Amino acid sequence: MEIAAPYLMFLGDVPDALAAKTAHGIVDWRPDWCLGQLRLPGCKADLGIPDLTIPEAAERGAKTMVVGVVNAGGVLPEHWVPAIVAALDAGLDVATGLHVRLADTPAIRDAAKRNGRQLFDVRHTSQRFQTGKGTKRRGLRLLTVGTDCSSGKKYTVLALEREMRARGFDADFRATGQTGVFISGRGVAIDAVVADFISGAVEWLSPDAAETHWDLIEGQGSLFHPSFAGVSLGLLHGAQPDAFVVCHEPTRTHMRGVKHPLPAISDVIDLTLRCGRLTNPAIRPVGIAVNTKALGEAEAQAYLDGLADDYKLPAVDPVRFGVGEIVDRLAHEFPDAAPAPSPRRASA
Amino acid sequence: MEIAAPYLMFLGDVPDALAAKTAHGIVDWRPDWCLGQLRLPGCKADLGIPDLTIPEAAERGAKTMVVGVVNAGGVLPEHWVPAIVAALDAGLDVATGLHVRLADTPAIRDAAKRNGRQLFDVRHTSQRFQTGKGTKRRGLRLLTVGTDCSSGKKYTVLALEREMRARGFDADFRATGQTGVFISGRGVAIDAVVADFISGAVEWLSPDAAETHWDLIEGQGSLFHPSFAGVSLGLLHGAQPDAFVVCHEPTRTHMRGVKHPLPAISDVIDLTLRCGRLTNPAIRPVGIAVNTKALGEAEAQAYLDGLADDYKLPAVDPVRFGVGEIVDRLAHEFPDAAPAPSPRRASA
Numbered sequence: 115m116e117i118a119a120p121y122l123m124f125l126g127d128v129p130d131a132l133a134a135k136t137a138h139g140i141v142d143w144r145p146d147w148c149l150g151q152l153r154l155p156g157c158k159a160d161l162g163i164p165d166l167t168i169p170e171a172a173e174r175g176a177k178t179m180v181v182g183v184v185n186a187g188g189v190l191p192e193h194w195v196p197a198i199v200a201a202l203d204a205g206l207d208v209a210t211g212l213h214v215r216l217a218d219t220p221a222i223r224d225a226a227k228r229n230g231r232q233l234f235d236v237r238h239t240s241q242r243f244q245t246g247k248g249t250k251r252r253g254l255r256l257l258t259v260g261t262d263c264s265s266g267k268k269y270t271v272l273a274l275e276r277e278m279r280a281r282g283f284d285a286d287f288r289a290t291g292q293t294g295v296f297i298s299g300r301g302v303a304i305d306a307v308v309a310d311f312i313s314g315a316v317e318w319l320s321p322d323a324a325e326t327h328w329d330l331i332e333g334q335g336s337l338f339h340p341s342f343a344g345v346s347l348g349l350l351h352g353a354q355p356d357a358f359v360v361c362h363e364p365t366r367t368h369m370r371g372v373k374h375p376l377p378a379i380s381d382v383i384d385l386t387l388r389c390g391r392l393t394n395p396a397i398r399p400v401g402i403a404v405n406t407k408a409l410g411e412a413e414a415q416a417y418l419d420g421l422a423d424d425y426k427l428p429a430v431d432p433v434r435f436g437v438g439e440i441v442d443r444l445a446h447e448f449p450d451a452a453p454a455p456s457p458r459r460a461s462a
Numbered sequence: 463m464e465i466a467a468p469y470l471m472f473l474g475d476v477p478d479a480l481a482a483k484t485a486h487g488i489v490d491w492r493p494d495w496c497l498g499q500l501r502l503p504g505c506k507a508d509l510g511i512p513d514l515t516i517p518e519a520a521e522r523g524a525k526t527m528v529v530g531v532v533n534a535g536g537v538l539p540e541h542w543v544p545a546i547v548a549a550l551d552a553g554l555d556v557a558t559g560l561h562v563r564l565a566d567t568p569a570i571r572d573a574a575k576r577n578g579r580q581l582f583d584v585r586h587t588s589q590r591f592q593t594g595k596g597t598k599r600r601g602l603r604l605l606t607v608g609t610d611c612s613s614g615k616k617y618t619v620l621a622l623e624r625e626m627r628a629r630g631f632d633a634d635f636r637a638t639g640q641t642g643v644f645i646s647g648r649g650v651a652i653d654a655v656v657a658d659f660i661s662g663a664v665e666w667l668s669p670d671a672a673e674t675h676w677d678l679i680e681g682q683g684s685l686f687h688p689s690f691a692g693v694s695l696g697l698l699h700g701a702q703p704d705a706f707v708v709c710h711e712p713t714r715t716h717m718r719g720v721k722h723p724l725p726a727i728s729d730v731i732d733l734t735l736r737c738g739r740l741t742n743p744a745i746r747p748v749g750i751a752v753n754t755k756a757l758g759e760a761e762a763q764a765y766l767d768g769l770a771d772d773y774k775l776p777a778v779d780p781v782r783f784g785v786g787e788i789v790d791r792l793a794h795e796f797p798d799a800a801p802a803p804s805p806r807r808a809s810a
Contacts, residue, residue, distance in 0.1 A: 248688025248720050309660050310653040312692040337695075340596025340741050344660040344696025351688045372596050374740070385736070392722070393688050 115241065117209050117234055117299045118177035119147040122166060122201070126194050127156040128183045134159035136211055137182030139293045143272050147299075149176050152197065159183070168197070172204040178234075180296055181210035190214050199225040209234035211292040236292045239306050239315075246313030246352050248393045253323030254451050255394075256444070257355035258333040258403070259386050261377055263342065263370045265361040266432065267333040268294050270403040273432040274359075275330050277441050282453030285328040288320050290349060294332045304334055305345050312345060316352025326451040328444075331355065337385050338377040339369050347389060354393035356448070357400040358386055359440060364417060365408040379425065400447060401440035402429040463589065465557050465582055465647045466525035467495040470514060470549070474542050475504040476531045482507035484559055485530030487641045491620050495647075497522050500545065507531070516545070520552040526582075528644055529558035538562050547573040557582035559640040584640045587654050587663075594661030594700050596741045601671030602799050603742075604792070605703035606681040606751070607734050609725055611690065611718045613709040614780065615681040616642050618751040621780040622707075623678050625789050630801030633676040636668050638697060642680045652682055653693050660693060664700025674799040676792075679703065685733050686725040687717050695737060702741035704796070705748040706734055707788060712765060713756040727773065748795060749788035750777040 123137050131138070141148045141161045150166030153159070166174070179201040185191060190212055198208050198216070202225040210216055216233040217223040226233050256274065258267035271287055278285040287294070289301030307315045320329040331353045335342030360382050368375055383399050390397040402421050406414035414431060421429035428439035445452035471485050479486070489496045489509045498514030501507070514522070527549040533539060538560055546556050546564070550573040558564055564581040565571040574581050604622065606615035619635055626633040635642070637649030655663045668677040679701045683690030708730050716723055731747050738745040750769050754762035762779060769777035776787035793800035 245689040245719070248722055305656070305658040307657050308653070309655050309657050309693045309696070310690065312657050313689060337737075338740060340699045341593040341661055342658065343699055343737070343740070344692040344694075345657045346692075347685075347695045348657070348692025351691055371593070374596055388733070389685075389691070392686060392691070 115234060115236070115239070115295060115300060115302060117296065118207060119144070119299050120149045120176055121147050122168070122171035122176040122179045122206065123148055123151045123161055123163070124179050124181045124183070124197060125151055125153045125157050125159045125161070126181070126183055126185070126191065127154040128159050128185060131159050133185060134161070134183045136184070136293045136296065137161055137180070140180065140182055140296045143297045149174050152179070154193070154197070168200050168204045168206070172206060176206055178207040178209050181208065181212065182296065184211065190216070190219060195219055195221055198222050202226050202229050202231045205229065205231070207232040207234065209236060209296065211236045211296070213237060236295045237303055237306055239302060241302070243307065243311040243314040243318055245310060246317050246348070248313070248351060250354065250394065251317070251320070251322045252325055253327040253329060254357070254448060255320060255329045255331060255353055255355045256357045256359065256400070257331045257350065257353040258359050258361050259346070259350070259382060260333060260336045260361040261338070261379060261382055262336050262363065262366060263339060265363045266403055266405045267361045270359055270361055270432050270437065271330040271332050272297065273437045274440065277437050278328065281441060283328060283451070284324065284326055285330055288329050288331040290316070290319070290332045290334055304349055305342070309344065312348025313352035316349055320353060328451060333361070336369070336377070337382065337389065338374070340372055340374060350386065350390050351393045355390065355397055356394060357398060357444060358390070359401045359403050360399065361403045363405045379421070383425070398447070399427055400443045401427050403432050403437065403440070404429060406431040406434055463582060463584065463587070463643060463648060463650060465644065466555060467492070467647050468497045468524055469495050470516070470519035470524040470527045470554065471496055471499045471509055471511070472527050472529045472545060473499055473501045473505050473507045473509070473531055474529070474533070474539065475502040476507050476533060479507050481533060482509070482531045484532070484641045484644065485509055485528070488528065488530055488644045491645045497524050500527070502541070502545070516548050516552045516554070520554060524554055526555040526557050529556065529560065530644065532559065538564070538567060543567055543569055546570050550574050550577050550579045553577065553579070555580040555582065557584060557644065559584045559644070561585060584643045585651055585654055587650060589650070591655065591659040591662040591666055593658060594665050594696070596661070596699060598702065598742065599665070599668070599670045600673055601675040601677060602796060603668060603677045603679060603701055603703045604705045604707065604748070605679045605698065605701040606707050606709050607694070607698070607730060608681060608684045608709040609686065609727060609730055610684050610711065610714060611687060613711045614751055614753045615709045618707055618709055618780050618785065619678040619680050620645065621785045622788065625785050626676065629789060631676060631799070632672065632674055633678055636677050636679045638664070638667070638680045638682055652697055653690070657692065660696025661700035664697055668701060676799060681709070684717070684725070684730070685737065686722070686730065688720055688722060698734065698738050699741045703738060703745055704742060705746060705792060706738070707749045707751050708747060709751045711753045727769070731773070746795070747775055748791045749775050751780050751785065751788070752777060754779040754782060
């Protein structure tokens, strides 16, 4: 799936900012790609970028209109259809993360065909993958893993990409979830792939690369989550990471959507090492990324210091304190892939 | 997916017995369900059951025509279509394990619609599942796991079902693969499910049951197979087995389709226990099932004796020596679910 930037962000008439969470994520990480937003009357979300009509967006070079919102039930409201058809008629592709497929609406399917434009349903994949081979590929890979779902795995790899690029590393974010695919313009919603092809899809996503190149692969779920651990294990095997970062939210009392308690960070490290060695015997942890939002600043720092002591790993909050210490560790552990002459600190 | 028996077995004009492997498996385990076979001119496979025309099969009460063959590429040969249409016109459903969907052939789709019959594509699933919950369900469950793919996991659970039923246990085979679904008349090809729903589909397959009921769940792949371990882990979590049997083929030098060596049986036991405890803290191994076909009889027995000594578990070849010792162990370890007054030995 390759979605062409720049984007016109379509917000429809969603009732709050939360419904536009995906769109906000795209603007946060790829502001240059987001030329403007298109809002229908009554829309309560605002991305803080220019309001553009479809002709204005087309004139400024927009390639894709991104429907970066969810609404109840994931369906496509009928009154959004005219704008989608107009975007196709103006020469844009259209991409969505809705549960329904764009092409299931005849007017949209016809408009895409008539204009020779592409429709992207990021939650679905019609792409054919091979089954995973497990063979070692060239280049370096980092995967974020978690004690749970929604523990900062996407944010952490994106923060690593930003910091590593600022320091001169050759590093690319590799998206495995819906929002990530819009941010990357490429990728696969790995939880939507047919089960037989989980690891194979990740092998496709992160192919052979230069020895000094880092693929920063967005993790999903947790090896300890009873709903999604299969996805997490196939992702681990396909990613064959040289390095992994454990993501954690310390105030959560049970895993999302189920009654199970969170595993200890040590359990996540142990099981990730044990299973990850199947496709990369040299796998190692390089850091812990914690969402400390629920803690005071001093408390957060003390908590991170404690983790760093216990695990002998950099422990950071990517939002609050940045991921610089993890990048320092990568530069130290993988010196051949660090920018010459020596790693510079781009941020604290 | 619920496929109605009895069956008419359609073999087309396949060039050898291997192409009818699925059909042979169905006849082996459900001879009573297989009323007869339908072969086209040139067919080189023979199930050893009566040749029937479609009207004859319908008259004898056949409910479903099973296309239990594969051909190169998994496509549906055009000259098989008339027989499939005739079966639908005679009031039978049609089920296949081909890669293509029956309904993609307009003549078949129309005939099914015209006659109000069902088409089953066992390799595909349009069924919607919930994500797994990981909550403990009532009843007992046994899962076969493996050091590799194709190591006897289906055969072993079917042999256990036969032996346990003969002894008076309340036990049901639960199919997770194509051939198994035909044998069971019910089930889900778990590797064809969307990744997010692996464990949820198994929870659907093996619901709450009586405390003394055994679900015998067909395993898939291996936690150590780099292509399919995600499927195996989701299956383990969804199955939440009380007991598991490790299946092994001792002469194999690497895992199927990849270059990786086979794991040790001890590694499979350890990792199955470690991961399986997430959804069933009481999980335990109850036996080892070995395909000893490549060994002489004395050598096979010595090998099994060695395993039994090393692991303190019954070690059997289900084909050569039966699974009686594993059922003895189940009766001993789970006495409340063993038939009263004491387990009888139905076979050696």
